[in-house]
Amino acid sequence: MNNRPLIFITNDDGIHAPGIKYLAGIASQFGDVIVGAPDTPQSGKSSALTVNAPLEVNTHPSVDGIQYYSITGTPVDCVKVAMHAILDRKPDILLSGINHGSNAAVNNIYSGTMGATMEGCLLGIPSIGFSLLDHSMKADFQPLGQFVSDIISRVLASGLPQDICLNVNFPAGCTPEGVKVVRAARGHWSEEYADYATPHGKPFYWLTGTFINEEPDNSDTDEYWLARNYGTIVPIRPDQTAGDKINDIKAIID
Numbered sequence: 390m391n392n393r394p395l396i397f398i399t400n401d402d403g404i405h406a407p408g409i410k411y412l413a414g415i416a417s418q419f420g421d422v423i424v425g426a427p428d429t430p431q432s433g434k435s436s437a438l439t440v441n442a443p444l445e446v447n448t449h450p451s452v453d454g455i456q457y458y459s460i461t462g463t464p465v466d467c468v469k470v471a472m473h474a475i476l477d478r479k480p481d482i483l484l485s486g487i488n489h490g491s492n493a494a495v496n497n498i499y500s501g502t503m504g505a506t507m508e509g510c511l512l513g514i515p516s517i518g519f520s521l522l523d524h525s526m527k528a529d530f531q532p533l534g535q536f537v538s539d540i541i542s543r544v545l546a547s548g549l550p551q552d553i554c555l556n557v558n559f560p561a562g563c564t565p566e567g568v569k570v571v572r573a574a575r576g577h578w579s580e581e582y583a584d585y586a587t588p589h590g591k592p593f594y595w596l597t598g599t600f601i602n603e604e605p606d607n608s609d610t611d612e613y614w615l616a617r618n619y620g621t622i623v624p625i626r627p628d629q630t631a632g633d634k635i636n637d638i639k640a641i642i643d
Contacts, residue, residue: 394420394481394545397509399467400488401501403430404449404459408487411530412519413455415537416484419545421454423480425471427501428459432490434501436508437463444470464505472512482545483509486519486557487537489528493520493558493611493621494574494600503556507627510554515544517554522615523561532564536620540568556623560615568620574610575603 396416400409404426416422428447439462449457458475460467464485472479488502497503502518509516519537521528540557549555556573559565581598602612611621 395476395478396420396422396482396484397468397471397476397480397514398422398424398426398484399464399471399505400426400486401431401434401464401505402489403427404457406430406489407526407528408489408519408521408530410452412484412487412537414453415534416541417453417455418538419541420481423456423458423471423476425458425460425467425475427464427467428461431463431501433499434463434465434504435499436465436504437501438469439463439466446470446474464501465508468505468508468512479512480514482541483514483516484519484541485509485517487530487533488518488520489526490524491520491522491558491615492518492556493522493615493623494576494602495578496600497556497573497623497625503625506554506556507625510552510625510627515549515554517541517544518556520556520558521561522558528561533559533620536565536568540622550624552626552628554625554627556625557620558611558615558623559620560618563618565620566618568622569611569614570622570624571609571611571614573623574607574612576601576612577603 413422445461447459485502485505492500506516506518578598582594583597586592614621
């Protein structure tokens with residue numbers, strides 16, 4: 390009987406992204422790894438589901454004992470389809486990433502990487518999303534190896550609190566100074582779209598924008614420490630109910 394942990398890995402950058410291959414290689418030292426990722430990039434899909442089209446699973450060649458599957462859907466689709474049609478039991482841990490680009494601060498809301506992570510959490514699986522603040526497909530993940538390995542090892546050994554998953558981000562272009570457990574910084578995006586026009590004069594818009602950190606000097610936030618070359622871990626609760634505000638809303642509505 391195989392007693393090794395079962396590790397499921399997905400992402401939002403797609404099955405061919407270097408980040409997921411690097412993460413799978415690290416995870417393989419801890420258990421049996423199965424990768425199920427979107428067949429095309431799905432960044433910004435958050436917790437989107439495919440509801441009006443069929444989903445297909447395609448098998449890819451195994452590499453170093455790691456099984457790879459691509460799924461014609463979103464990151465959350467990948468988690469759901471894997472549980473239904475690929476995995477023979479609930480995984481001991483779910484990993485998402487390593488994402489090419491930041492999922493710190495408000496980006497967590499839009500992130501397909503974190504959508505998959507939260508889906509795993511909703512299913513009762515200890516789940517971690519990993520991101521590197523580098524959008525390049527040639528990003529260097531090597532400096533993160535020991536940190537990623539340590540986080541996986543600790544969560545496999547101790548689990549996570551019920552209904553909590555982790556959003557882990559790393560600075561680019563350096564070996565992190567360490568890792569801080571913090572909260573997400575408050576911020577927003579400004580000038581979110583650039584305006585263009587077709588040769589026929591029809592306007593169109595391209596997502597762009599600049600992230601504005603509303604609390605750059607607060608040392609209990611992810612953006613503060615990422616700017617100082619530390620990795621950050623933010624505990625995330627998928628249940629967005631504002632329980633502490635129920636009485637306030639009753640006072641308005643009742």
